Amino acid sequence: MEIRRIEIAGFGKFSQQVYELSAGLQVIYGDNESGKSTLRAFILGMLFGFPTRRHLIDRYEPKATSQYGGSLDLFVAGQTYRLTRLGDQPAELINVATGDPQPLTLLERWLAPYDENRYKQLFTFNQAELTALKTLSATDLNTQLQQIGTLDSSQWRSTAADLRASADELYKPRGRKPALNQALQQYQTLKQNLQTARDHYATYEHLQVTVQQLQTQQTQLQQQLSQANDAQPKLANLRNQWPVYQQLQQLQTQLSAATTTLPAAVNQQYEQLTTTQTELRHTLASAREQLTQQPVDANSTSLVGFYVAHQNQFDALEPKLPELQQALGQYQALTSQTTAAQQSYQQQQTAQPELMAALSPAKQSAVASLKAAVLTTATTGSRQSRQSQSTPAFRADWRLIAGGIGLVAGVVLPLGGLKWVLMLVGLGLLGWFGWEQLAPAGPTTADRTLAPLLTAVGWSPDLDSAAILTKLDQLAALQRRQAQVTALSQQTAAQAATVWQALQAYQFASDWLLLDEQRLVVSVQKVTGFYDQVHQAMQHQSLASTDFAYVQRQVKQLTAQLQTTADQLQALATQNGLADVEALADALATQSQRTATQTSVDQLTTRLTPVEQTALQAYPTLSALQAAIQTNRATIQTTQQQLTEQTQQLATTQTQLQALVADGRYADLRQQQADAQTKLTVMARQWVTRQLGATWIETALQQLTSQQLPAILTAAGTTFAQLTGSRYNEIKLNGDTLVVQAVNGPQFSVAELSTATKEQLYLALRLTLITQLGPQAQLPLMIDDGFVNFDTHRRQQAWQLLATVAAKHQILYFTNESAALTEMPAATVHHLT
Numbered sequence: 001m002e003i004r005r006i007e008i009a010g011f012g013k014f015s016q017q018v019y020e021l022s023a024g025l026q027v028i029y030g031d032n033e034s035g036k037s038t039l040r041a042f043i044l045g046m047l048f049g050f051p052t053r054r055h056l057i058d059r060y061e062p063k064a065t066s067q068y069g070g071s072l073d074l075f076v077a078g079q080t081y082r083l084t085r086l087g088d089q090p091a092e093l094i095n096v097a098t099g100d101p102q103p104l105t106l107l108e109r110w111l112a113p114y115d116e117n118r119y120k121q122l123f124t125f126n127q128a129e130l131t132a133l134k135t136l137s138a139t140d141l142n143t144q145l146q147q148i149g150t151l152d153s154s155q156w157r158s159t160a161a162d163l164r165a166s167a168d169e170l171y172k173p174r175g176r177k178p179a180l181n182q183a184l185q186q187y188q189t190l191k192q193n194l195q196t197a198r199d200h201y202a203t204y205e206h207l208q209v210t211v212q213q214l215q216t217q218q219t220q221l222q223q224q225l226s227q228a229n230d231a232q233p234k235l236a237n238l239r240n241q242w243p244v245y246q247q248l249q250q251l252q253t254q255l256s257a258a259t260t261t262l263p264a265a266v267n268q269q270y271e272q273l274t275t276t277q278t279e280l281r282h283t284l285a286s287a288r289e290q291l292t293q294q295p296v297d298a299n300s301t302s303l304v305g306f307y308v309a310h311q312n313q314f315d316a317l318e319p320k321l322p323e324l325q326q327a328l329g330q331y332q333a334l335t336s337q338t339t340a341a342q343q344s345y346q347q348q349q350t351a352q353p354e355l356m357a358a359l360s361p362a363k364q365s366a367v368a369s370l371k372a373a374v375l376t377t378a379t380t381g382s383r384q385s386r387q388s389q390s391t392p393a394f395r396a397d398w399r400l401i402a403g404g405i406g407l408v409a410g411v412v413l414p415l416g417g418l419k420w421v422l423m424l425v426g427l428g429l430l431g432w433f434g435w436e437q438l439a440p441a442g443p444t445t446a447d448r449t450l451a452p453l454l455t456a457v458g459w460s461p462d463l464d465s466a467a468i469l470t471k472l473d474q475l476a477a478l479q480r481r482q483a484q485v486t487a488l489s490q491q492t493a494a495q496a497a498t499v500w501q502a503l504q505a506y507q508f509a510s511d512w513l514l515l516d517e518q519r520l521v522v523s524v525q526k527v528t529g530f531y532d533q534v535h536q537a538m539q540h541q542s543l544a545s546t547d548f549a550y551v552q553r554q555v556k557q558l559t560a561q562l563q564t565t566a567d568q569l570q571a572l573a574t575q576n577g578l579a580d581v582e583a584l585a586d587a588l589a590t591q592s593q594r595t596a597t598q599t600s601v602d603q604l605t606t607r608l609t610p611v612e613q614t615a616l617q618a619y620p621t622l623s624a625l626q627a628a629i630q631t632n633r634a635t636i637q638t639t640q641q642q643l644t645e646q647t648q649q650l651a652t653t654q655t656q657l658q659a660l661v662a663d664g665r666y667a668d669l670r671q672q673q674a675d676a677q678t679k680l681t682v683m684a685r686q687w688v689t690r691q692l693g694a695t696w697i698e699t700a701l702q703q704l705t706s707q708q709l710p711a712i713l714t715a716a717g718t719t720f721a722q723l724t725g726s727r728y729n730e731i732k733l734n735g736d737t738l739v740v741q742a743v744n745g746p747q748f749s750v751a752e753l754s755t756a757t758k759e760q761l762y763l764a765l766r767l768t769l770i771t772q773l774g775p776q777a778q779l780p781l782m783i784d785d786g787f788v789n790f791d792t793h794r795r796q797q798a799w800q801l802l803a804t805v806a807a808k809h810q811i812l813y814f815t816n817e818s819a820a821l822t823e824m825p826a827a828t829v830h831h832l833t
Helices: 036-046 102-112 117-123 127-131 140-150 154-169 177-196 200-256 265-294 300-310 311-351 353-359 361-389 397-413 417-438 448-457 466-515 518-543 546-575 583-609 610-616 622-661 665-723 755-777 792-805
Strands: 004-013 014-022 026-029 069-076 079-086 094-095 124-126 729-733 736-743 747-749 781-784 811-815 827-831
Touching: 004 177, 014 036, 036 069, 036 079, 036 102, 036 117, 036 124, 036 781, 036 811, 094 102, 117 755, 127 622, 154 177, 154 665, 177 518, 177 665, 200 583, 200 747, 265 546, 265 583, 300 311, 300 518, 311 353, 311 466, 311 518, 353 466, 361 448, 397 417, 448 466, 448 729, 466 518, 466 583, 546 583, 665 729, 665 736, 665 755, 665 792, 729 747, 729 755, 755 792, 792 811
Parallel strands: 026 811, 026 827, 124 781, 781 811
Antiparallel strands: 004 014, 004 069, 069 079, 079 094, 729 736, 736 747
């Protein structure tokens, strides 16, 4: 049988995968986790059935699809058959050429005599199974030969297993249910009873005492059961009463946490004052309504009506008018200061437009660098100037000498009119000399090292240090003025927000006042003007109408009375240690709630008896009560079971006691013992016969396989020599121990071999068994990375050996060794991704 095509609908990591295979050696190549072991498990599942859902790990349930299973195309005796297993559906087998369904017994016949376990023992293995090999004995090899069916011994082994099972049904060394075990137990009981009958008097006395003890214990258990049964309905009643008890506990906790009780007089006075306050409010509202209905002139009707309707709000805001006007004054002062600062700033900008570019934030770094450089240059120049001033700069000049002589001669000598000429010439020469000495030095040349910095600031690169310092001072003054304007603008905006926030209180009168955030002065003037206009209209109306004046006085009186009532309520709250009227109302409401709570407590107390309350106090929670109920129920069951056992034991003891005093008891026991011996003899012969038959079959199979074992070992030795490069040339038995013969002389047991050599020995035995079986081993051979521990030379020998075996057997070699792709002879490679 060969596998020609694999189609996987869903299995492990595979989904909708198809692999086309052929006869001979097939290499399934893939990296770690590419699915080599999964594909091997899929083939085994298709041939022998997938594991049940109780073994989820072995089922390789797919995660990427809901489909599970697939199909295999099997080439058998020149025909191609398709085996399909999908999910929990029954397996199907069809002839691909004709499409006719085939019975699954045909698949069993192809696989016979191998089930899944025996197939794995011979036709498939991996490196882990090779590594697990420690020792091999002749017994181990014989067992394997029988299991894999080298002698077609499956029917005989099945017969031996049936004989063993039939013998076990008769007797097991430690069994209880087999018939022979039960018969032996009954026989032992008869022997004990017979001995008891011989010594029945002493036993009789012992049984009498036992009966009395059992009766006493039975009475105690009955009392315990009665108490537990009585407690169960009581506990159930407590469970039903638990909600009432829990509510009672909560209410009592609320009562204990209540504040100081207010006297009844306080409550009465509070009720009176609040009633009076309500009546005054109603009367005041009615009076104001009358006030709005009084006839006034056409210009004042709506104004007075609106004022009266909102008189409370207007009266509350009127005392705050001075604060509003003061805030407005501060706003106007700040506005004036801001305007003056802005004008000064604009004048400086107009006078010095070349400085505006230097105010940019992007220029600030350049300005700072220029200032530092100029200051450094100025410091150096000042030092040089002081050094030059420390040396004498004055020197004699002919103009000074001639001028001095002419001036002195003109004053001293009596030269008449000539002296005035000499004096004028002397003064001219002295003046010329003095002018040159006192005249300032000529213009200094610009420092060219400052030119890049001046250009970065946006100024002329021809400026000298003095001009630069002057402009820097002017720039600093302009920056200070700019900062002043910004600060005043922010203060003005903040004060404007304060004024507008105060005006927001008049939004209810926006239709009359027409407030505008952008015109705060006008808005405040409208508010003050509104109050003046209303007061004039009210005064005029009072003078013009007696009824209006009366109603207005009534409104004022009611307003005063309402305020008095509010003061009385506040005083009442203060007298009782409370902060305000609202706190007093809360305290009285709490006290009223406490009274209602006490009433509820009294009602709940009548629903619980004192005994129930005491019993419920023993359980902190409902869960504890439920646990007590469960414990009592368990106690009832346990006690009932113990009572039943005691009753049975008492009945048994009483029966034994009666049997001891009955006439002819000893003779009956002797007859029963004889019958039991006969029965035991018959069943023992049956058990021995079945055991001997199974042993004879197993011994015969052992002898037959031992006859084939030398030939298998000889062939395996040749294969093993090929694998090891003729390092070992023989596999033989040393007693019951398997040993290998080295070419140079010494023998080695399996345990003495290296791990890789053990695996090569096991591989040689496996392949030799498959070769020796011939027609009985025409199933595909699967090897999963079995040569990992082999060195390069022995791995190549193993691949050549596989190529030889593949001439008659299809071999699926799963590996991740890249060398296998090119060096394995006559192999077809399939890549897993």
